[in-house]
Amino acid sequence: MSKPAVFPPQGDNKSEIEEGAVFAPRFDADGLIPVVATSASTGEVLMLAYMNADALARTIETGEAHYWSRSRGKLWRKGETSGNVLRLVELAVDCDEDALLVTVDPVGPTCHRGTRSCFDPDGAPAERSAQGFAWLESLWSTIASRAAERAQRA
Secondary structure, three states, X not given: OOOOOOOOOOOOOHHHHHHOOOOOOOOOOOOOEEEEEEXXXXXXXEEEEEEXXXXXXXXXXXXXXXXXXXXXXXXXXXXXXXXXXXXXXXXXXXOOOOOEEEEEEEOOXXXXXXXXXXXXXXXXXXXXXXXXXXXXXXXHHHXXXXXXXXXXXX
């Protein structure tokens, strides 16, 4: 068994937290920090999950997303059973270091339902899908095509 990860504790000085050079993520009372995963190729939000210090350390160490499963009460590597891993491209912390953003290259669908995103309305039961969000697919398509056009002109 590996030694538990330890990140430096945060101080009380707000400017040091926001402007400091030390990565000191602020875990909640349960030892967790929320993590938003986005696609490196599209920018799409893929999922929201939680990490504890060990999951964060393993993510950094292995380059693959690890999370703390609140429902199972254990550490898990995304894709450990499905093979649909999330390969880490970049990790960012928000201004007060109490939330993380991981930019990833997904290998296969991200959601356990087989959809590319846990927020994909096509994969959710109708009663759970927000009405009127079909325009998001069109927006993502427009953004992607315009980005491609800019890249070709450059």
